[in-house]
Amino acid sequence: MTKPKILIAGESWTVHSIHQKGFDSFTTTEYAEGVRWLRSALEGAGWDVTYQPAHVAAREFPATPEDLAAYDCVVLSDIGANTLLLHPDTFVRSKVLPNRLEAVRDYVADGGGFVMVGGYLTFQGIDAKAQYAGTAIEEALPVTLFRHDDRIEAPQGVVPVVADAAHPIVSGLGGEWPALLGYNRVAMKNGAGLVASVGADPLIAAGQFGKGRAVAFTSDCGPHWAPPPFVEWPGYARLWAQIAGWAAGRL
Structure with missing residues (x-):
């Protein structure tokens, strides 16, 4: 039996540090990825996972709905809109290329599955730098986005609450969930399904878009x-x- 295919883009970062020791200083650079828990969960469930760190997705993320159709589900996690809008050939060489946010929207409308995972550079993000509000991605999502910094930091912890226990996304997940430390604040669209909430806001929203399905998970993976x-x-x-199975129409 052929494994379902999923593309995850994002969940990587580079940190440049300045070490100042009296008169002297030096710099170090560290690269990190935060995808391992999500990737392991999906691979363990039988998914064929393709992972593109943000710097790889900038060039390699599929450009058309037809290219995206090779996957049963597409996940964007902690990767800003500019990374997909500004292909290096467009930014450096002024080359006309497809709008990859529109490609994702059209892929979902044609029957694809889409998941957006929260973070500092998804939904609207820190200082509103993720910049998905008003884009084609927002059209496909089951939630509407704010134009400002949408982070809700909860260092005290906030416990998710299942809102629709009958939804396949939360099947078998009764009882109290562990606390989260923050999320992106969004608003439900009319007709979308609230699956779980966090504080007074959506944590998991699920909806139909055209022939496909989209899920918003507003906290981190x-x-x-x-x-x-x-x-x-x-x-x-x-x-x-x-989440992936429902978005892909397999549940």
């Missing part, structure tokens, strides 16, 4: 908003397998 008790929670793998 890994630290820091998803702390160790959440990513190590026995329900974590089941949750993400069911």
